[in-house]
Amino acid sequence: MSDTPGYRPLYRQVYDIIVRKVAQGVWRPGEALPSEQALARELGVSQGTMRKVLDALTAEKLLERRQGKGTFIAENTQERALFRFFRMARPGGERLTPQRGEETVKVRASRAAEQAKLDLMRGDRVVEIVRTRLIDERPAIREIIVLPAALFPGIEKRASLPNTLYSLYQTEYSINIVSAREELSAVAATAEDQAVLGVPVGTPLLLTDRVAISLQERKVEWRVSRARSDELVYAVTLN
Amino acid sequence: MSDTPGYRPLYRQVYDIIVRKVAQGVWRPGEALPSEQALARELGVSQGTMRKVLDALTAEKLLERRQGKGTFIAENTQERALFRFFRMARPGGERLTPQRGEETVKVRASRAAEQAKLDLMRGDRVVEIVRTRLIDERPAIREIIVLPAALFPGIEKRASLPNTLYSLYQTEYSINIVSAREELSAVAATAEDQAVLGVPVGTPLLLTDRVAISLQERKVEWRVSRARSDELVYAVTLN
């Protein structure tokens, strides 16, 4: 799995140092880092090398740089986190923001499929979140979200969960979601889908199976969504 | 649409020059460019600036750089072009290569929907390719592909089309596909789907609606695919 390059560029080492600091929460989301110059001096590298590191982290959307102002820890704000990982839109491309519907949270033993998906051990516990999301006031998406309980202590005791869970992960649990692997397929609506979403059994639904990856490259969330596909599409740009 | 920055960095100008040269086919796909040093001298900029340009174009997958060897025009080889824009896989993520099935090509007048999708004028003609693709020897995907006829002269006279059209676009028509906007939805199989794909009417299919964008930022292809979703998923990684 892990190569041993035998040669480890300086900027790579500095990169890892900064990533570690961010993961430790040395700076809060939205807060400014020291200037390029200051960081370079502090770590004993040239400004050019420091810049290379900060630019790379900006490309990974962990930092944001604004000319004349500074370098900031990227915030998984509602807006941003939503449009980055929530790809549902109206046909034609117009983005939309779902509303919150029914929601249940519980902690339970993990199942074999979950252990496989999230690299868990037998006996590990998981948090299960089941929720409905609304478009135009009507139920449109059913989601089942599974998290390793060890990483999210007490999350089941929270009064209510925000629409964008990833900002909660970041601010409350110092877990930054940096990428997600998704698999989409088309399935027929079940009786349960009919009950929740109000579509006839057999209606084609868009099923999304997502595993979210943290900055530390851990699989931290498994999410399966079933979405009405009549007025909703999954929009993505390939590069 | 187009901002006037009022200030145009040097590397941006050099970038445009190189892009233009690539689009003009000054170097063939797979061929090596002059070295960083040589290009920098030729264009009268420093090596650092030249490097910035070449790195940016590498990030856009237009070039490939190999230490010790040189900088090459990225080839839309079968392998690469396929896995870059063809996202179908087996559940679990294993990539697969479809085989070619039935195929028809014709040139005809464009319809309103096509004019809208591809930014065409009324009266512009289009090439329509209808084809079936096989997985494990069985029909699994139906595709309708629409191209502006003006950009692909004589394409309808070709004996047969390759599995990966984008390498054909690149080598024969100097059109580099650099990105694609896709919209996915779930639809019920029609009688025609039943006839071609052998699935019962009403079976959920995965429908993909793609517009492919060229290096010159033109909308060059509209492709609608209907895929069996029983043993096939659409796999994508979000960053």
Place this chain on the structure above:
DNA sequence: GAGTGGTCTAGACCACGCA
């Protein structure tokens, strides 16, 4: 005007591929 990131330069040395 002071401070930040953004651009640009010139030059040195390192790692890789190949003959």
Place this chain on the structure above:
DNA sequence: GCGTGGTCTAGACCACTCT
């Protein structure tokens, strides 16, 4: 051992933001 891209440095100047 030569030529290529990859890393690293030091320093200058430009553009943007805020006071």
